[in-house]
Amino acid sequence: MFYEPEQYSVVQPLQAAWQTLRDELKALSTSYFVKWPERSIYDGDWTVFALYRLGEAIAPHTQLCPKTAKLLAQVPGLVNAGFSSLAPGTYIGPHVGYTQEVLRCHVGLITPENCAMRVDKETRGWTPGSCFVFDDTLEHEAWNRSNQTRVVLLFDFKRDPSAPLSQLPDDIRNYNLVNDV
Secondary structure (H helix, E strand, O other), X not given: OEEOHHHOOOOHHHHHXXXXXXXXXXXXXXXXXXXXXXXXXXXXOEEEEEEEXXXXXXXXXXXXXXXXXXXXXXXXXXXXXXXXXXXXXXXEEEEOOOOOOEEEEEEEEEOOOXXXXXEOOEEEEOOOOOEEEEOOOOOEEEEEOOXXXXXXXXXXXXXXXXXXXXXXXXXXXXXXXXXXX
């Protein structure tokens, strides 16, 4: 089940600036991306370039993407954010997120055909500038059946920006999401 992005004013500036986000993404070296640590849930090559973790900017990365970082910094209750890349043939199997305290947003940046995600019983494919908001505690999966890489800006924001996060597993704090830049 996806929510209409118009319901969430926090996502609109990022969606409107999708071409700026894409330009900063394209300027990055792919060597800056790291494999997503939960390797048991995917086959193929799922890599990320993290910009924020648990509400804190990852300074070496945000300095490389200053316009993206500035837009993300304006999101009330921002938790995690980064570029999420699926190489051709990558499949992220059915899984659920950690907490109902956040919603997840994807902004389509590089979106070849034959790439999509399912949340609960609904499936959508990305297009350039498309925006998906969903509750990732519902079962979801994603795939890239194209011959090109798919990249989205992925970010989590609190449903209640003033509430503390209480439902995150401890190991998420230890994920290595940074390569030397």
